[in-house]
Amino acid sequence: MKRYLAIRVAVMPLLLLGIASIVFIVSRLTPANPLVSIVGERNLTNPTIVAAAKARWGLDQSIPVQYAKYMKNLLHGDLGTSFTTRRPVLSDLWDRLPATLELTTAALCIGVLFGVGLGVLAARHRNTLIDHVARFFALLGSSLPAFWAGLLVLYIFYSRLGWLPGPGRLDPRATEPGRITGFFTVDTLLHGDLKSFKAALLHLILPASVLGWGVVGIVSRLVRASLLDEFSMEYIKVARAMGLRERTIVNTHALRNALLPTITIVAFTFAFLLTGAVLTEKIFSWPGVGNYAVEASRKLDFPAIIGVTILGGVAFLVTNLIADVIYAIADPRIRLS
Amino acid sequence: MTVAGRQRNDEPILHVEDLRVTFRTAAGPAPAVRGVSFDVYPGEALAIVGESGSGKSVTMLAILGLLSGASVTGSARFRGTELIGLEPSRLREIRGANVSMIFQDPMTSLNPVLSIGRQLTMVMRAHQPDLSRSGARARAVELLDRVAISQAARRCDSYPHELSGGMRQRVMIAMAISNDPEVLIADEPTTALDVTVQAQMMELLADLRRDHQLALVLITHDLGVVAGATDRIAVMYAGKVVEYGSVEALFADPGHPYTRGLLECLPRLDIRHEVQASIAGVPATPMSLPPGCPFSPRCKYAQPSCSEAEPVLAPHGQTLVACSVLTGVAGSR
Numbered sequence: 317m318k319r320y321l322a323i324r325v326a327v328m329p330l331l332l333l334g335i336a337s338i339v340f341i342v343s344r345l346t347p348a349n350p351l352v353s354i355v356g357e358r359n360l361t362n363p364t365i366v367a368a369a370k371a372r373w374g375l376d377q378s379i380p381v382q383y384a385k386y387m388k389n390l391l392h393g394d395l396g397t398s399f400t401t402r403r404p405v406l407s408d409l410w411d412r413l414p415a416t417l418e419l420t421t422a423a424l425c426i427g428v429l430f431g432v433g434l435g436v437l438a439a440r441h442r443n444t445l446i447d448h449v450a451r452f453f454a455l456l457g458s459s460l461p462a463f464w465a466g467l468l469v470l471y472i473f474y475s476r477l478g479w480l481p482g483p484g485r486l487d488p489r490a491t492e493p494g495r496i497t498g499f500f501t502v503d504t505l506l507h508g509d510l511k512s513f514k515a516a517l518l519h520l521i522l523p524a525s526v527l528g529w530g531v532v533g534i535v536s537r538l539v540r541a542s543l544l545d546e547f548s549m550e551y552i553k554v555a556r557a558m559g560l561r562e563r564t565i566v567n568t569h570a571l572r573n574a575l576l577p578t579i580t581i582v583a584f585t586f587a588f589l590l591t592g593a594v595l596t597e598k599i600f601s602w603p604g605v606g607n608y609a610v611e612a613s614r615k616l617d618f619p620a621i622i623g624v625t626i627l628g629g630v631a632f633l634v635t636n637l638i639a640d641v642i643y644a645i646a647d648p649r650i651r652l653s
Numbered sequence: 654m655t656v657a658g659r660q661r662n663d664e665p666i667l668h669v670e671d672l673r674v675t676f677r678t679a680a681g682p683a684p685a686v687r688g689v690s691f692d693v694y695p696g697e698a699l700a701i702v703g704e705s706g707s708g709k710s711v712t713m714l715a716i717l718g719l720l721s722g723a724s725v726t727g728s729a730r731f732r733g734t735e736l737i738g739l740e741p742s743r744l745r746e747i748r749g750a751n752v753s754m755i756f757q758d759p760m761t762s763l764n765p766v767l768s769i770g771r772q773l774t775m776v777m778r779a780h781q782p783d784l785s786r787s788g789a790r791a792r793a794v795e796l797l798d799r800v801a802i803s804q805a806a807r808r809c810d811s812y813p814h815e816l817s818g819g820m821r822q823r824v825m826i827a828m829a830i831s832n833d834p835e836v837l838i839a840d841e842p843t844t845a846l847d848v849t850v851q852a853q854m855m856e857l858l859a860d861l862r863r864d865h866q867l868a869l870v871l872i873t874h875d876l877g878v879v880a881g882a883t884d885r886i887a888v889m890y891a892g893k894v895v896e897y898g899s900v901e902a903l904f905a906d907p908g909h910p911y912t913r914g915l916l917e918c919l920p921r922l923d924i925r926h927e928v929q930a931s932i933a934g935v936p937a938t939p940m941s942l943p944p945g946c947p948f949s950p951r952c953k954y955a956q957p958s959c960s961e962a963e964p965v966l967a968p969h970g971q972t973l974v975a976c977s978v979l980t981g982v983a984g985s986r
Binding site (some may be wrong): 549550551553554555556557558559560561564568569572573576646647648649 | 717719745746747748749750753754755756758761762763764765766767768775776779780812814825828829832
C-alpha cells in the first residue's frame with residue numbers, strides 16, 4: 317500500500333504539468349484578446365500602450381516561448397501574475413481557498429449526512445409516500461439552480477424570519493479573525509472568540525445548505541439504489557434467516573456495502589465543488605475560488621485561469637487518491653498494489 | 654402408527670400441515686407449494702427431495718417467513734407455536750435461535766466486507782443480548798473450531814474472500830448452530846461444493862446432529878446425498894409431496910414413478926452406463942400445471958384417468974404415495 321501511494325503521489329506532478337499544458341494551449345488559441353481587460357477598451361487603439369502592455373505581460377513573444385517561460389516558472393512554484401488583480405495568482409488562490417474549502421467541507425458534511433439518511437429512509441420504505449417525498453426533495457436539490465435556491469432561503473430565513481444572517485462570511489462590520497487555518501469557524505475557536513465563532517457558524521449555514529442540497533440529491537439517490545441492490549443479495553437473506561434485526565441488517569450489513577460506491581462520488585463532488593460553487597459564492601458574497609474563476613474567465617486572465625485549473629486538478633487528484641485509500645480500508649477485498 | 658415409516662409417540666418439533674404458497678406474478682397467481690404436510694421429530698433428519706422448481710426451498714422459506722410478496726396459508730407449528738402469520742418480531746426471535754437455515758451458495762451467503770468473527774457474533778448477539786463482546790468472540794472461535802476450521806482464532810478475523818467455498822459453508826454452519834437451535838434447515842448445502850468437500854460437509858452435519866440433538870431438514874435434488882444422512886424422505890414434485898417414507902423403504906421399494914425415475918438417475922458403480930439416465934420431459938411449473946396428476950405427462954405408466962383428478966397420498970407398500978394407479982385411491986378435484 318505504501319509503495320502504491322508513493323507511486324500515485326509521484327505521478328501527480330506529471331499529470332498536473334499535462335493539465336497546465338493543455339489549458340495553456342487552449343487559452344492561447346482562443347480568438348478573444350486579453351488586452352481588452354488589461355489596458356481597457358479605449359486604449360486598444362493606442363499602439364504605444366498596447367505595445368507596452370504586451371511587453372509587460374510577455375504577450376509579444378511567440379507562443380512556444382511564452383509556454384517555455386510559463387512552465388519554467390511553474391516548476392519553481394510561480395503561477396504567474398494575474399492580469400486583473402496584478403498580484404501573484406498563488407497569493408490570490410491562497411487568500412480565497414480557505415473560504416471555499418470551509419464552505420464545501422460544510423456542504424459536503426450536510427450532503428453526506430442527510431443524503432445517506434434520506435437514501436436509507438427511501439430504500440427502507442421504497443414505493444411509499446416517504447420514498448416519493450425523498451425523491452422529490454432530492455430532485456429539487458439537484459435541479460434547482462443555486463441562485464434560485466440561494467435567493468429563496470435568503471428571503472425566508474434572513475429577510476422574513478431573521479433567523480440567520482445574510483450574505484458574507486461574517487457581519488459586514490466584524491473584523492476577520494487572524495489567519496491560522498483560514499477557516500473562520502476554526503480560527504475563531506482557536507482565538508477563543510466564541511461570539512465570532514457563533515457568527516461564522518451561522519453565516520455558514522445557509523450557503524452550505526444550498527450547496528449541500530445538491531449533494532443530498534446525488535448521495536441519497538445513489539445510496540437508495542445501491543441499498544436496494546444489496547437487499548437482493550444472498551447474504552441479506554442469510555442475515556434474515558439468522559434472525560438479525562431489520563435495523564442491524566440495514567445499518568450494518570447492507571449499508572456497509574452500499575456506501576462503497578458513494579465514496580467515489582463524494583470525492584468527485586468535493587473536487588467539483590471546490591471550483592464549481594460559483595453561483596452559491598456569488599449569491600452569498602462568499603470570497604472564494606469560484607468567484608475568482610468566473611472573473612478570470614470573463615477577463616481572459618490567462619494566469620488566473622490556468623492557476624484555478626491547476627487547483628482543480630490538484631483537488632481531483634488528491635480527493636481521488638483519498639477516495640481510493642478509504643475504499644481500500646472499507647472493502648477488505650481491495651488491495652492497493 | 655407406522656405411517657411414513659415412523660413409529661413413535663413423541664410430539665413432532667415441527668409440524669407442517671397443508672402449507673400452500675402462491676406467488677403473485679404479472680401473468681397471474683403461481684401456486685408454488687400446493688398443500689404440503691410433513692413432521693420433523695426431535696433429533697431426526699428429514700430429506701425433502703425434488704427437482705428445481707418443485708417448491709422444496711419455497712416451503713422452508715415460507716415456514717420461516719422469509720418470502721416476500723407471496724401468500725402463505727396452512728399451518729406450520731414449531732413446538733406448538735404457529736409460525737404462519739406470526740408477528741414478524743416473534744418470528745425473528747425463533748429464526749436463527751430455534752430454527753436455523755443455511756443455503757446453497759457459500760460464496761454469496763456471507764457479507765464480503767465484514768470479518769467472519771463479526772458476522773458470527775452479530776448472529777449470537779441478536780438472540781443473546783446479554784452476551785458480552787468478548788464472550789461472543791470466544792464463543793465464535795469455539796464454534797469455528799467445532800466446525801473443523803483450523804486456526805480458528807486467526808480465521809475469526811478473516812474476510813469471506815480469504816476462505817475457500819468449503820470453509821465458508823463451515824462458517825455458515827457455525828453461524829446456524831451458534832444459538833443452539835433445535836432444527837437446522839439445510840437448503841442444498843453441498844451443491845456448490847467439490848465432491849470431496851461434499852462428503853466432509855455431510856459428515857460434519859451428521860456429527861452436529863448427534864452431539865446437539867439437532868433435527869435436520871435437508872433440502873436436496875440429489876438422492877445420493879440423502880441415503881446415509883437422513884431418516885425419512887419426502888419427495889416433492891410440482892409443489893406437492895408425491896412420496897413420503899423412511900429412507901430404507903423408499904430406496905428398497907420406491908412407489909411413485911417419479912421417485913423411481915430419480916433413483917434410476919443415480920449413477921451406480923455396479924452397472925455399466927452408456928448414457929446417464931434421466932427422466933424424460935420437462936418438470937411442471939406453477940404456471941403450467943397439467944390437469945390431474947402433474948407428473949402424468951412425463952410418466953411411463955400414465956393411464957387416461959391420471960389426467961382427470963390429482964392423486965392424494967395413500968399407503969402403498971411401506972411408504973405413502975400420491976399415485977392413483979398404484980394406490981387405487983381416487984384423486985381430488
